[in-house]
Structures are given as structure tokens and as C-alpha cells.
Amino acid sequence: MLPFVNIHTHYLSESTSVISIKNVIAGREEVPVNHYFSIGVHPWYLNVKPQVSMNDILKNPLCLAIGECGLDLQKSILQKNPISIQKFVFEEQIILSNQYQKPLIIHCVKCFDQLLHIRKSLPALQPWIIHGYNKNPKISQALLKAGFYISFGTLIFKSKTLQESLKLMPIDKLFLETDDQQNYNIEAVYLQAAKLLEISLSELKFQIFENFKTVFHPAQLKKNMYL
8 A cells, every 4th residue: 555655844753654755954854764754954953063965964875865854034044044155055055955865845925026036047857846835826836937836834724715726736746744733733735635636545655656756766666664
């Protein structure tokens, strides 16, 4: 039976039917042992210096992505981390993404225009994934046109606008996640997404697993019952 794939979570699942990518904030959290993870310099924590070289961590075959990283134009964040510094750090991680052939998991708040401009102006040799997407169909269509993947989380239970965005998604560009929510599991997110997309749960699981293999090139899956 194919697994559920949770591409961005702060809490690893103990279920054997779930593949999770644990989000690690560089300099603030430890790298998990024997679990897939992503690691990045978050735009909220630019002053935190990782104790271990990012280059060393990115050589770990269980490190499937760089991120979350990106841009955040909330006033409280800009007071600590001006957008010029955020862009510099983000662009450094784009370079690492290309160098180590790992996709980017992107945090983007109130700055999709800037993100699209960066996407056009810099070489993006690896997939870029917007995590925790919460915007309208117009923005999602612009992101899809630019080649992004989009990951939806627990807001698809509540937001009508986000539900409309999901309904228009090509499922070969779709991922699902739980992010920092502990009151939801990824199985419930899949069920809600399948309902909104009007497809079967098995069809959704199959396509997202295919997306996962295509984008993340996970190590050690050949030893796994899923192949």
C-alpha cells in the first residue's frame, strides 16, 4: 500500500504508513537521525548561526531539501530582518539548492511578486515548492505558470478561498503537509483534499507519491516496501 507523504512537518509521525520530511531550522534545531528532513535558514531567524556547516549537512542522503527558506514582509519581521538581508540569504540558499541538487521548500509571506521576480532573474535548476500555501487561485496560477509546486496544509479545512485554489490545482504539481499543526494528521489532510478535488484517496496517494519521487529523489526507498 502506498504511503501518505507529508512534505513539511515539525513533528515526525510514528505511523508506518506515513513518509514525513521533518523541517529543521538551521541553528535552532537538531538534525533527526534515521528520518528524512529538510534544513534551511528561515527568514525569521537570520541572526542564528548554525553550529554545523550547512554544506556538511546537505551531504547527508536523508536531507531531501533546503528550507524552509524565503521571504517575509510582515512588519514585525522586517524590523528585525530587512528585506535586503532576507533576499541575500535566500539567494545564497538558491545557490546551495543548485549546487547540491536539492529542491527548495519556500516560506513566502506578502511577497509573491518579489519571489516571482527572483525566480525569473536567477537560475533555478531544482524544483521550488511553496509550503503552507494560503492564497487565491490567481496567485496560484501565476506560481504554476512559473514552474512552482504548491503544498497545501490544514487551512483547506477552513478557508473557502484556499479550497478554490486547491480545486484548480493540477495534481502533478501538488503536495500536502501538516506544518506545525499537532491537532491534524496527514491522513485527514489527504481525505479533505481528495474530497475537494473529487478524486479517490488512492488516486491522490498515487500521484503525490509520484511527485515525491520526482522532486525529492529520496534515498533508501528501494529498500522500502513502497517500491
